[in-house]
Amino acid sequence: MQIPDSYEFLLYPKIVSGRCALENLPTELDGHNAQKPLVITSQALARSGRTKALIKAFYDSAVVIGAIFDPVLDYAGISQARQAARLFGNRGCDAIIALGGGPVVALAKAVNLLASEKRETLQPYYDGTPIAGPLKPLIVVPSGPTDGQEATPAMTVDNRTIVSDSLYPGVFVLDGRMTSADDGRDLAESAAITLAQAFTALTMARPSPMVDALAHPALALLAQYLAPALRRPADKTAGLALANAAVMASAASANTGPGLFQVLAAALADATGICLGTCLGILLPFGMAALQKADQPVRDELCLCLAGTERYSAMAAPDRPVRGLELAAALARELQAVLPASLKAMRVQHYLLEPVARTAAEKGAGGFTADECRAILTRAWEANA
Amino acid sequence: MHIERYPELKPGRKWIKRFYLSIMLWTVGKAIPVAAKVDKEIKKELDKLPDNFTLRLMILPERALGPFFYAKMLPAFVADKGLLPYGMQMIIHKDKEGKLHYQGADPRGKKFDLSMAFKSLEAAMMVFTFRESTPTGYAHDRFVVEGYLPYATAFMRVLDIVEVYLLPKPIARLAVKRYPKWSEMSPLRKHLNRLIIYVRAFTF
DSSP, X not given: OOOOSOOOOOOOOEEEESTTGGGGHHHHHHHTTOOOEEEEEEHHHHXXXXXXXXXXXXXXXXXXXXXXXXXXXXXXXXXXXHHHHHHHHHTTOOEEXXXXXXXXXXXXXXXXXXXXHTOSOSHHHHTTOOOOSOOOOEEEEOOSOOOSOTTSSEXXXXXXXXXXXXXXXXXXXXXXXXXXXXXXXXXXXXXXXXHHHHHHHHHOSSOOHHHHHHHHHHHHXXXXXXXXXXXXXXXHHHHHHHHHHHHHHHHHXXXXXXXXXXXXXXXXXXXXXXXXXXXXXXXXXXHHHHHHHTTOOOOHHHHHHHHOXXXXXXXXXXXXHHXXXXXXXXXXXXXXXXXXXXXXXXXXXXXXXXHHHHHHHHHTTTSSOHHHHHHHHHHHHHTOO | OOGGGSOOBOOOOOHHHHHHHHHHHHHHHHHHHHHHHHOHHHHHHHHTSOSSEEEEEEESOTTTSOOOHHHHHSOHHHHTTOOSOOSSEEEEEXXXXXXXXXXXXXXXXXXXXXEEEESSHHHHXXXXXTSSOHHHHHHTTOEEEESOHHHHHHHHXXXXXXXXXXXXXXXXXXXXXXXXXXXXXXXXXXXXXXHHHHHHHHHO
């Protein structure tokens, strides 16, 4: 292994994973000198009874739960953030626990910012004002679908994004009771985001050892557990493995930035209103097929993490990059069993492809061209690999 | 927004688990000083600890899992005899002559050289219901150790051997890292020592 000339990596957050991990919450709060957390969660998770499991984890502890704020749907907005920040202040809370993924974590980050900085609006931060000091402790208990931003320093509220290193959650608590999925589609969407993030991180032009350290296990976990999880979404072991992969891929992605697939899917999601996970699930197989056809050089590490040490060692060295891409494409095709097969099937109008390709190329800042984006979108629209 | 829609929640208590764990800690605590007298291996491990040394095994958080109400009513010299399960701690003291004493579950007025704590009640339940062996629990980060780490590992080895004596073989197999073979601990010696430990620990 060669040390790169230079690289930067912010190693965050702490991960507590496994059996009885949820019962470590009081200890983690105690480590942050906090005793009264505000729990933020979604209506769906409150209905599924997961908040009850969370409350039980605090039995026989000195912690009092300030409140369980559970009106979050599939969108994080400033009005809800303001309400939760007021609740945080009125109850004298000193930490935040986000139970869920995507909008729940984004809202928790926004509440943390408003409550810690004692503000009523996020406008100064949209305008570029830096976050002054350390925020209150934020613990994330992932559950349900992810948007890939949980373990990153970014939050999207009212479709506007703020990025700051202060927004990193302090701890991720991953427990099988919380991470098993209720339905296969949510799981496939989350897996598509994880696969795109880990694939991009591992195959980026300037590899760094720290990014590899996170992207490698994320892809290996996906390769091993995606199929069993899609067969049985309630499988706790597979759910826990995929949640671990999601956090690792998200943390790696936070240090690398988005690649072709993420930028293209984000532009498509903005233009059509389809969720990011579904867009990625449709685009990934065609995007990877395009990479295979283009004969782009890919690092051997992709093959190593997807095939495993034994199969990798048995392979001839020149075959490894090609085989790595084949395995990644096969992994992406597994998602098509649950997600729609083409953009046409999602009733995306063909005329939208051109502006989406142009927007993605602009956001990609020279990393890829509009023609490349257009080719992938056209194949994904027709379902023609 | 009506603030009352989101009430404050005070988590409850798991009384049965508390009671079970207090009995387990009491049993193990009473057995260790006696086992040190009858088993050479335990004695050898405990000889590594300095004299005038106090160690405790407890369950966090200490504030929520303090001594039982009757332990608080007793004077210290009675509570320190450890005649009954008094709470979620196990305190063992090695005196100046190198003798071990079980000192109950009341930490008041004591200074600890080694403090080992389970991070939560559920973590302790995993270990004391033998779903996880003691070394596995240690490896899974179920403990917090304050003190010199080699002493803590020595104590873990002592705990392993004591469990072999206290528990029947099918259960002890789940609780220890590796159950000793016949050549390492003869069945006769094991049963005889087990009898001595139970009789001496819980009679006088």
